[in-house]
Amino acid sequence: MSADTLLSDCRVPVLGICAYSGTGKTTLLLKLLPELNRRGLKVAVVKHAHHNFEVDKPGKDSFELRKAGADQMLIGSSNRRALMMERPVEGDPDLKELLAMIDQSRVDLILVEGFKKLALPKLELHRAEVGKPFVFTHDPLIQAIACDDATQLPADCTLPQLSINDVDAIADFVQGFIASWTPVAPAPLGPSCDSVERKQLSVNQSVARILAKVSPLRDTESLSLTEARGRVLASDAISPINVPQHTNSAMDGYAVAHGDADEYTVVGEVFAGHAFDGVVGAGEAVKIMTGAPLPAGVDSVVMRELAQEQDGKVRFDGAIEPGQNVRQAGEDIQVGATALTAGARIGAAEMGLLASLGLAQPTVYRRPKVAIFSTGDEVCAPEQPLKPNCIFDANRFSLHGMLAQLGCDVIDLGIIEDSEAAMIAALSGAAEQADVVISSGGVSVGDADFIKDALAKLGTIDFWKIAMRPGRPLAFGSIGNALFFGLPGNPVAVMVSFMQFVQPALRKLAGEANWQPQLIRAIATEPMRSRSGRTEFSRGVASLGAGGQLEVRTTGSQGSGILSSMVQANCLIVLEEAVDQVRPGEPVWVQPFADLM
Numbered sequence: 001m002s003a004d005t006l007l008s009d010c011r012v013p014v015l016g017i018c019a020y021s022g023t024g025k026t027t028l029l030l031k032l033l034p035e036l037n038r039r040g041l042k043v044a045v046v047k048h049a050h051h052n053f054e055v056d057k058p059g060k061d062s063f064e065l066r067k068a069g070a071d072q073m074l075i076g077s078s079n080r081r082a083l084m085m086e087r088p089v090e091g092d093p094d095l096k097e098l099l100a101m102i103d104q105s106r107v108d109l110i111l112v113e114g115f116k117k118l119a120l121p122k123l124e125l126h127r128a129e130v131g132k133p134f135v136f137t138h139d140p141l142i143q144a145i146a147c148d149d150a151t152q153l154p155a156d157c158t159l160p161q162l163s164i165n166d167v168d169a170i171a172d173f174v175q176g177f178i179a180s181w182t183p184v185a186p187a188p189l190g191p192s193c194d195s196v197e198r199k200q201l202s203v204n205q206s207v208a209r210i211l212a213k214v215s216p217l218r219d220t221e222s223l224s225l226t227e228a229r230g231r232v233l234a235s236d237a238i239s240p241i242n243v244p245q246h247t248n249s250a251m252d253g254y255a256v257a258h259g260d261a262d263e264y265t266v267v268g269e270v271f272a273g274h275a276f277d278g279v280v281g282a283g284e285a286v287k288i289m290t291g292a293p294l295p296a297g298v299d300s301v302v303m304r305e306l307a308q309e310q311d312g313k314v315r316f317d318g319a320i321e322p323g324q325n326v327r328q329a330g331e332d333i334q335v336g337a338t339a340l341t342a343g344a345r346i347g348a349a350e351m352g353l354l355a356s357l358g359l360a361q362p363t364v365y366r367r368p369k370v371a372i373f374s375t376g377d378e379v380c381a382p383e384q385p386l387k388p389n390c391i392f393d394a395n396r397f398s399l400h401g402m403l404a405q406l407g408c409d410v411i412d413l414g415i416i417e418d419s420e421a422a423m424i425a426a427l428s429g430a431a432e433q434a435d436v437v438i439s440s441g442g443v444s445v446g447d448a449d450f451i452k453d454a455l456a457k458l459g460t461i462d463f464w465k466i467a468m469r470p471g472r473p474l475a476f477g478s479i480g481n482a483l484f485f486g487l488p489g490n491p492v493a494v495m496v497s498f499m500q501f502v503q504p505a506l507r508k509l510a511g512e513a514n515w516q517p518q519l520i521r522a523i524a525t526e527p528m529r530s531r532s533g534r535t536e537f538s539r540g541v542a543s544l545g546a547g548g549q550l551e552v553r554t555t556g557s558q559g560s561g562i563l564s565s566m567v568q569a570n571c572l573i574v575l576e577e578a579v580d581q582v583r584p585g586e587p588v589w590v591q592p593f594a595d596l597m
């Protein structure tokens, strides 16, 4: 099978790691994965294994259920899922099928370990002491060699050469591989799939190219909890205490040692914030309030509603389960445990959690600084009277709103007049102050060339056509140390392009670990159409249906100038490239955006 056929369904780059056994593939991956994560990249790994490998242990329910005949065994927890399938095949497993099982919407790259002979781009690892020949001499798909002794390489080797021990350089290579990756062009679908369409970049490919150019900010500061709201945590929050600190009562009631006594003698009482001195004996009870530490000698609490106390004696309705209504010390978080990991965005719940641990001065990354401006002769500031044939500047304000929600410092450069000198002055000034510069308008064909000329003089900017709607044209590059995004002028296109491209870049820049858009499934309640070969982002209203399932409808007319559609919508309906129509009742992906508004 050719590489094109093998990878034709892949929406993210796939890189093989190829080496003879004993070279240290896994050892390298164990170092490379954390480094790629640190750079904000999410990676899936596919590994070849022996035909009878096990991920499970005899005695575990999932193991026994599979052995008992479950053809597919899916086990899930709040953290993790594992699907085990019985799929006996002759010879090697089908890599194309394995790749299709990966949730490609959540990763930037798939690394494949151990399918050495298959046609896919690979990084070759080589160690002289293993005593094996190089693979690249007969495999044209090897992209680079990481070896421990470059003197062993044939003199005519023109491939990039890396040290197998230099994880940073290997991570650089992988990032470059992602940035230059192009998905396999879909097979022609008919007259609409002309050569212009095929030259377009996909949404995923564009995101990968952009993210490969983003390095997270390093500057940190220590802030009070209220100041830290919306910031990104720069180091793990390690709990200095057990939460709860002491084993305590979850109810107002009576603390007892569980047993079958009919009646208990009340020997004292204890309130939250206090302790009961002494040991409670068998047949004794202590009156206890919610949150009060459990006295020594007891293990259970009976709620007050089930108790009848008279003359210093108490009786209870029903049996007492050992440990009932008791919260164990460290049950929520244990001392020394990681309560929040670096890269977490601090919202209300995180503020409360940090406060509950006494971590009142978290270390956070500084805010990204973002400069914005609008272009176009017809664009008029909303504070000014509207001139004939002009429109008010909407884009600077929708951008401002989304940037503020993302915790950025916004530098508003206003509307830049239509002259190259003004544009150069504005852009170079912006790039000196800001980490990111964003413009809207003037990136399609047929616009006054001064914007493009100014950009060409100041930095490296590419003009892309992306297979999506709205938001087809996009300019991306850098001016000095600042990243530059030239978003299309149409007001809906600005917001959609921002959500797909600028948002992940800013989240990664800000140090956030989870910058991937969150997509959820909803049932379409009306027919929807798209053009296959491009991703359609329709404005949608998602709500709970009568059956308790998430449903979604469009906001109606989808023109890319209809800004009121963004106000009505609470999500984008994402019709992927392969989709051309959706019937009512079919599931679609939606990207909620309430957090950006």
Ligand SMILES: Nc1nc2c(c(=O)[nH]1)N[C@H]1C(S)=C(S)[C@@H](COP(=O)(O)OP(=O)(O)OC[C@H]3O[C@@H](n4cnc5c(N)ncnc54)[C@H](O)[C@@H]3O)O[C@H]1N2
Residues within 6 Å of the ligand: 374, 375, 376, 378, 379, 391, 392, 393, 394, 395, 396, 440, 441, 442, 443, 444, 445, 446, 447, 470, 471, 472, 473, 487, 488, 489, 490, 491, 493, 560
């Ligand atoms: N021959 C082609 N024409 C167009 C193409 C194309 O590929 N070939 N692409 C279309 C698409 S898609 C879009 S989107 C627009 C993008 O064009 P520009 O980025 O060059 O934007 P402008 O032409 O400057 O403006 C487009 C539209 O948006 C209005 N606008 C601009 N700035 C603002 C602002 N700050 N606030 C509110 N509205 C704004 C502007 O008046 C135009 O109506 O190009 C298509 N054409």
Ligand code: MOO
Residues within 6 Å of the ligand: 468, 469, 470, 471, 472, 473, 488, 490, 492, 493, 560
């Ligand atoms: O970017 Mo345009 O919005 O597709 O009209």
